[in-house]
Amino acid sequence: MTQTQTPAERTREHRWVDPAIALASLSRLSGLEFLQEMTAGRVPSPPISSTLDFADFTVEPGRVTVELDPAEFHMNPLGTVHGGVIAALLDTACACAVHTTLPAGTGYTSLDLNTRFLRPVRAGGGRIRCVGTVLTSGSRTATAQAHLLDAGDRLLAHATSSCLIFPIAG
Known part of the structure; x- marks a missing residue:
């Protein structure tokens, strides 16, 4: 059975660059340098950035800000931004902040993420930022x-x- 697109149906396309290109620079750049090169466009952003459609990303030592314009494709069945999207923003901000403190040739992985959701986030409700x-x-x-x-x-x-x-x- 094939499905046809209805007038109400939306589509979305996103592209990313092969992550191996960015990964190749991890051994020669500190975490801060790596993320600065990424924000300057000289190192490709990770695929998750285009998947979730991050709007802006800023870095400084020990601190990262990730911004997002909540959209329909972030929504759960109740019409608010899915908790997994919010958790991904929180995880990205925490982990990348840690990355800014690491020397070249050093990696990290999240061991845990303890989250607390306080207010609903709605598509079209304006840009949100995660620090x-x-x-x-x-x-x-x-x-x-x-x-x-x-x-x-x-x-x-x-x-x-x-x-x-x-x-x-x-």
Whole structure:
């Protein structure tokens, strides 16, 4: 059985660059340098950026901001932004904040993500921004927090995360 597109049906297309290109630079760039090169367009963004349609990404030592314009394709069945999208923003902000503190040849992975959803986020409700900051950074683990805010600086959700730090084979 084939399905035809109805007038109400929408489509969406997104593109990304082969992630191996970015991964190749991890052994020679510090985490901060890597993310700065990414925001400048000299290192490709990861596919998740186009999948979720991140609007803006800014970096500084120990701090990352990820912005998103909530859209229909982010919605759950109740018409609000799906909690998984919000969790992905929180995880991205926490983990990338940790990444800004790492030397070249060092990677990380999230060990946990503890989230709290405080307000519904609606498609078309305006840009939201997620600010991640490092709380602690050691040789094996780091912790970070993230706050998701609306245009009026109201807290929509927040999270804490622990990351495992490890050497990247180069």
